[in-house]
Amino acid sequence: MKRRSLIKSMGALSLGMVTPSLAEGEVLANPCETKKKSIETDILVVGGGTAGTIAAIQAGRAGAATVMIESGSQLGGTTTTGGVAFPGIFHAWGKQIVGGIGWELIEECVGLNGDSLPDFSILPDHHWQHQVAVNAALYSLLAEEKCLEAGVDIRYYETPSQVEFKKGLWNVEALGKGSSTHITCKQVIDCTGNALIASMAGFDVLREAENQPGSLVFRIGGYDFDSLDLNLIPQKYHRVLRENMLVAQERTSGENTFVPYGYVYVPEADSTTSESHTMANQHGRKVLLKLLRELRSYPGCEHVKILDLKTETAVRETYRIDGVYKMTHLDYLEGKVFEDSLSHSFYPIDLHREGKSIYQEFLKPAVVASIPLRALIPKQSKNFLVAGRCVSSDRMANSALRVQASCMGMGQAAAVAAVLASKQGTTPADVPINDIKQLLAKHGAIIP
Numbered sequence: 001m002k003r004r005s006l007i008k009s010m011g012a013l014s015l016g017m018v019t020p021s022l023a024e025g026e027v028l029a030n031p032c033e034t035k036k037k038s039i040e041t042d043i044l045v046v047g048g049g050t051a052g053t054i055a056a057i058q059a060g061r062a063g064a065a066t067v068m069i070e071s072g073s074q075l076g077g078t079t080t081t082g083g084v085a086f087p088g089i090f091h092a093w094g095k096q097i098v099g100g101i102g103w104e105l106i107e108e109c110v111g112l113n114g115d116s117l118p119d120f121s122i123l124p125d126h127h128w129q130h131q132v133a134v135n136a137a138l139y140s141l142l143a144e145e146k147c148l149e150a151g152v153d154i155r156y157y158e159t160p161s162q163v164e165f166k167k168g169l170w171n172v173e174a175l176g177k178g179s180s181t182h183i184t185c186k187q188v189i190d191c192t193g194n195a196l197i198a199s200m201a202g203f204d205v206l207r208e209a210e211n212q213p214g215s216l217v218f219r220i221g222g223y224d225f226d227s228l229d230l231n232l233i234p235q236k237y238h239r240v241l242r243e244n245m246l247v248a249q250e251r252t253s254g255e256n257t258f259v260p261y262g263y264v265y266v267p268e269a270d271s272t273t274s275e276s277h278t279m280a281n282q283h284g285r286k287v288l289l290k291l292l293r294e295l296r297s298y299p300g301c302e303h304v305k306i307l308d309l310k311t312e313t314a315v316r317e318t319y320r321i322d323g324v325y326k327m328t329h330l331d332y333l334e335g336k337v338f339e340d341s342l343s344h345s346f347y348p349i350d351l352h353r354e355g356k357s358i359y360q361e362f363l364k365p366a367v368v369a370s371i372p373l374r375a376l377i378p379k380q381s382k383n384f385l386v387a388g389r390c391v392s393s394d395r396m397a398n399s400a401l402r403v404q405a406s407c408m409g410m411g412q413a414a415a416v417a418a419v420l421a422s423k424q425g426t427t428p429a430d431v432p433i434n435d436i437k438q439l440l441a442k443h444g445a446i447i448p
């Protein structure tokens, strides 16, 4: 075989291409050329994270042709890839407040992992005791299975590069590894967590001068916490050593209690662009390496080692849309129910600040917040919704709305609104609100 032909066929094999019909040494024409493709769909969900996964499953189950673009390699976003595998909060004051597809996934995940759910009838001493620890790997498998069963076309490793509304349809250019896809769709749901697609589409987004830090999540082992002499170890390391020990104990207890985790803060962590997320990842990894080296210099910690490290820094706060309605701190604390409220949220106001304690304000007994459809619709938009932490809200309200049960509830609500709008040939704001509520209830969602 001539050298040139050999290189060509080796290239084809290393690209993972199927080449059974190739004659030996056959020359392939541009095997690396970017493949161009066009797709038409009813609903496009961008971001297969906490909210997006639920949105895509719901859209598919409601009979809409659904495509979901995810820039990573698995579903679940912050719940799985980010390592925050303890979604909350689905129950408040003795009753369930977020149900539907998110809850179905959680229950199935807990059951298949042989775990049990916390007893939600007992009011907890701390809100986090009602978060549900899930096996993140299993969660991502179940999420993908449910998407595929619902007929969702999942497109990993892709991101929109251009977004344009023309003659009542969204035209989205999506770039991936060796692929360039033109997607035409009736409705877009931006579940990127960063309102990136809303911003690309030209809608206003909101951001604070200062953002909460992100966290790089890990687990360490190789030491026995009970035999450590903490007097010989600086105070700042006690938490991480204690929490990692608790993780090991609780994993073997078989009980579903909130599982603490080790993390390092990453100031101003931002996952909006490849560049900003790369910086956040590099910063987190650098701080972790420093921590590891320092820990190993203390008595009893000489053999500290990393047992698990998430592949990216989890991000708390970036951009939010400027929506038709902006949820306020007071709306949240008062548990205001709007005519177009479609899902609940229950969590304290919860603002992380580097070098200081978390700022928290707790909801008064019987109070549960709710999220109106208008907070999912960017001002001046048509056929466009968001779901997840980029919901239109002021900073304090957002610090509570961002938790996972709320994001899942928003994902399901946004999908139903988008599907009905697509079927009725209109925009989500013009779908009769009772139609949305009825279809949501049919799919198990709990409506305020």
Ligand SMILES: Cc1cc2nc3c(=O)[nH]c(=O)nc-3n(C[C@H](O)[C@H](O)[C@H](O)COP(=O)(O)OP(=O)(O)OC[C@H]3O[C@@H](n4cnc5c(N)ncnc54)[C@H](O)[C@@H]3O)c2cc1C
Residues within 6 Å of the ligand: 046, 047, 048, 049, 050, 051, 052, 069, 070, 071, 072, 075, 076, 077, 078, 079, 082, 084, 086, 087, 088, 089, 131, 158, 159, 160, 191, 192, 193, 196, 214, 215, 272, 314, 315, 316, 387, 388, 389, 390, 402, 403, 404, 405, 407
């Ligand atoms: C460290 C930390 C601790 C937390 N603790 C808790 C807790 O205890 N309990 C709780 O309930 N919540 C907690 N939260 C909050 C909660 O986990 C998140 O706010 C929530 O998961 C966000 O969901 P989301 O769907 O908006 O975004 P994500 O889950 O982050 O999903 C966004 C998805 O979009 C994808 N994406 C982004 N950009 C693009 C693009 N351009 N193209 C394609 N795909 C893209 C991402 O890869 C990701 O999969 C915590 C958050 C953090 C960071």
